Structures are given as C-alpha cells and as structure tokens.
Amino acid sequence: MKQTSFEAFESIQGKIPTLKEDILSFIRFNDGATCDEIEENLKLPHQTVSARIRELAQEEEIVDSGETQKTRSGRNAIIWK
Numbered sequence: 001m002k003q004t005s006f007e008a009f010e011s012i013q014g015k016i017p018t019l020k021e022d023i024l025s026f027i028r029f030n031d032g033a034t035c036d037e038i039e040e041n042l043k044l045p046h047q048t049v050s051a052r053i054r055e056l057a058q059e060e061e062i063v064d065s066g067e068t069q070k071t072r073s074g075r076n077a078i079i080w081k
Helices: 003-029 035-042 048-056
Strands: 065-068 076-080
Touching: 003 035, 003 048, 035 048, 035 076, 048 076
Parallel strands: none
Antiparallel strands: 065 076
16 A cells, blocks of 8 residues: 555544444435435545445445436436435
C-alpha cells in the first residue's frame, strides 16, 4: 500500500463505525437510497460512501433492492435497502 493510501486509511479508522451508522440510518429513514443520494445528503465523498456501502452489504445490513434510480449525472444506480 502506498504511504498516502495508508495515511488515508489510518485517518478514517476511528470514524468508520459512525459513518456506517449514519449511512444505514439514512437508508432506513428513506426506505432505500443510492450511493449518490447518500453522498449528496450526508456531504460525504464518493470513496467513503462506496466503501461503507460495500461493508454494510458484506455484513448483510443492506441489500441490493434490484431497483435502480438515476444519479445526478444521469446514470442508473442501485437502490440499497
């Protein structure tokens, strides 16, 4: 791992549980959400949200709903529930 990547990884470690909780709460409150919606509403960078979404999916806290929605850029995105 490059030094800058390692430093970025280290800097976020203590925040991960709170970030995951915030993202999960947003998804539950809205009965589903795309990564793009989470990024926009929680004012978080894409890399942070997508990594936490992946972790939550692996932990079976959220699932791919099988539905999609357009993002701000007009692309289809998974709605996570």
